[in-house]
Amino acid sequence: MLPTKILRCSFLRNNWIRPLHVTSSLQKSEVDESRLEVRDITKDRTEVIPVETSIRYLKSAAYKQTYGDVPVWVLYRRNHKGSIPPRKTRRTCIRGGQISTGNPCPICRDEYLVLHEENVNLLKQFVCPHTGSILSYSKTGLCQKKHEELLVMIERAWDRGLLTFDVPFRKYDYSEYYKPENKDKS
Amino acid sequence: MSIFRNLQGILTQIPFKYNAIYPVHMNACLIRLLSYVPAEYGPERDPAPLYFNPEVQSLLKSLTRVNLDRVFRKRKLGDKALEIPTYKFMTDEQLQETIEEAKKRADELLQMPPVVQVRKPIDRIIVKDPALQGLDSSRHIFTDVSFGIKDSDRLIVIREPDGTLKEADWAVRDRMNQLYFPKPCRSLKMPRLFQEEYLSNLLSHKEYIFVLDRACTQFEPDNPDYQRVTSITYQHINDNDDFEILRSTRHFGPLAFYLTWFKNIDNLLLELIETAHIDNANNLLQLYGKIHSVQYNTQELQSLEGITEYIKTAAQKKGPLELAVQAYKDLERQRNELKQGIQVAHGLA
Numbered sequence: 001m002l003p004t005k006i007l008r009c010s011f012l013r014n015n016w017i018r019p020l021h022v023t024s025s026l027q028k029s030e031v032d033e034s035r036l037e038v039r040d041i042t043k044d045r046t047e048v049i050p051v052e053t054s055i056r057y058l059k060s061a062a063y064k065q066t067y068g069d070v071p072v073w074v075l076y077r078r079n080h081k082g083s084i085p086p087r088k089t090r091r092t093c094i095r096g097g098q099i100s101t102g103n104p105c106p107i108c109r110d111e112y113l114v115l116h117e118e119n120v121n122l123l124k125q126f127v128c129p130h131t132g133s134i135l136s137y138s139k140t141g142l143c144q145k146k147h148e149e150l151l152v153m154i155e156r157a158w159d160r161g162l163l164t165f166d167v168p169f170r171k172y173d174y175s176e177y178y179k180p181e182n183k184d185k186s
Numbered sequence: 187m188s189i190f191r192n193l194q195g196i197l198t199q200i201p202f203k204y205n206a207i208y209p210v211h212m213n214a215c216l217i218r219l220l221s222y223v224p225a226e227y228g229p230e231r232d233p234a235p236l237y238f239n240p241e242v243q244s245l246l247k248s249l250t251r252v253n254l255d256r257v258f259r260k261r262k263l264g265d266k267a268l269e270i271p272t273y274k275f276m277t278d279e280q281l282q283e284t285i286e287e288a289k290k291r292a293d294e295l296l297q298m299p300p301v302v303q304v305r306k307p308i309d310r311i312i313v314k315d316p317a318l319q320g321l322d323s324s325r326h327i328f329t330d331v332s333f334g335i336k337d338s339d340r341l342i343v344i345r346e347p348d349g350t351l352k353e354a355d356w357a358v359r360d361r362m363n364q365l366y367f368p369k370p371c372r373s374l375k376m377p378r379l380f381q382e383e384y385l386s387n388l389l390s391h392k393e394y395i396f397v398l399d400r401a402c403t404q405f406e407p408d409n410p411d412y413q414r415v416t417s418i419t420y421q422h423i424n425d426n427d428d429f430e431i432l433r434s435t436r437h438f439g440p441l442a443f444y445l446t447w448f449k450n451i452d453n454l455l456l457e458l459i460e461t462a463h464i465d466n467a468n469n470l471l472q473l474y475g476k477i478h479s480v481q482y483n484t485q486e487l488q489s490l491e492g493i494t495e496y497i498k499t500a501a502q503k504k505g506p507l508e509l510a511v512q513a514y515k516d517l518e519r520q521r522n523e524l525k526q527g528i529q530v531a532h533g534l535a
Contacts, residue, residue, distance in 0.1 A: 161379025
């Protein structure tokens with residue numbers, strides 16, 4: 001069962017308990033990583049989760065159980081009328097610090113996925129492994145706000161060398177740097 | 187508490203003392219991760235005539251050891267569409283021709299970044315016009331943007347608010363050139379990855395090729411920042427014996443040249459002997475001889491004469507080098523014995 005589906009079902013039932021693989025706040029102790037704390041689902045997004053927590057989350061058993069080995073956007077399905085999806089995704093999933101939609105985007109639905117330049121393992125999931133380009137929102141389903149944030153964060157990670165990429169080849173014109181005939185004259 | 191403070195005092199003193207006594211081995215003290223002292227190609231001696239010498243270039247190329255698979259590895263340059271591979275039927279001659287062509291293209295892809303002196307600061311005043319004083323509160327930069335001029339020859343001058351007309355310094359020149367004639371993967375501001383903390387992170391992850399490629403696109407080869415970054419990277423590679431990572435890339439030649447120029451080839455030589463590349467070791471010694479004008483007996487590429495001579499006279503790591511040479515000799519002897527044994531078994535000898 002897809003997490004989105006679970007999320008939707010649990011919204012409908014109204015007395016939902018957040019399933020393990022959607023939110024599981026992390027135990028601080030590093031010794032026992034497999035212990036999970038089950039917590040009610042929350043639409044509240046006012047609490048700021050520090051990046052360090054997010055980085056630890058991406059290495060945790062809870063994350064592994066939720067997403068497996070695939071990128072976080074793979075199991076997400078957009079919700080739209082008809083067979084042709086709208087060109088753009090929604091502007092934002094979070095309004096006034098609350099989730100304002102029934103099918104929030106892959107980053108918004110999990111509050112522990114924090115877009116930050118140091119959260120390299122998350123950013124890597126949005127860079128195409130074959131071409132090295134940043135994946136479009138039409139593929140990942142990110143809302144416009146998060147996609148914009150993603151672009152900024154990947155650019156910052158590139159600038160700091162936290163994410164590496166293949167650099168285009170620079171051809172040198174040797175005559176610009178060494179002119180033997182001039183040296184002989186002088 | 188006083189003991190603690192005393193200890194702290196000692197700890198802070200140690201690295202300074204250490205540096206004062208052994209300035210060469212400064213990178214050995216472990217207080218800071220990147221305590222490398224960048225060594226530039228300074229004004230004392232110009233490396234360019236030697237570096238661009240065809241003989242030196244061919245020596246550096248043979249040290250690079252071309253591996254076509256590594257040269258033509260798939261580069262992910264952010265293009266949206268992938269190329270579809272094409273399959274062709276060819277005769278043997280056609281195949282040979284294509285292989286030759288591929289080798290030619292590999293040569294282009296392995297073009298080594300130039301090694302030149304650090305540039306001298308520009309400080310030339312063209313004219314002083316006191317009449318123009320106070321014309322504007324900010325300075326004006328004039329750039330010649332006509333077609334077909336090289337970036338290095340472009341005329342860029344500055345009119346100061348006090349009426350002085352002077353040539354633009356290097357920082358302004360680089361900025362203007364990039365502004366009017368943008369080059370791919372170069373930013374107006376220096377990326378943060380060349381700052382010490384991020385650079386040390388990259389080097390500890392052994393992202394040498396990325397750092398060097400990025401430095402090539404970002405800086406001109408005579409930029410002090412370029413020489414700082416590359417020299418720190420080369421020293422890091424040398425200390426961690428990561429020569430294999432750079433091999434068969436365009437950066438191996440400059441690395442070998444750098445190490446030879448600053449008389450620090452022992453690690454590289456050791457690696458070459460240990461991997462039984464005696465011809466390359468001799469090439470390296472030829473290069474050393476050319477740069478420092480000494481003569482080693484390296485005419486025979488498979489002989490150990492020149493190497494032993496170097497170890498006796500100039501090497502700093504005599505022990506490990508001698509051991510490696512001995513190990514190589516033993517290996518060679520065993521190989522010969524095996525060969526003879528096989529020949530005897532076949533009744534040939």
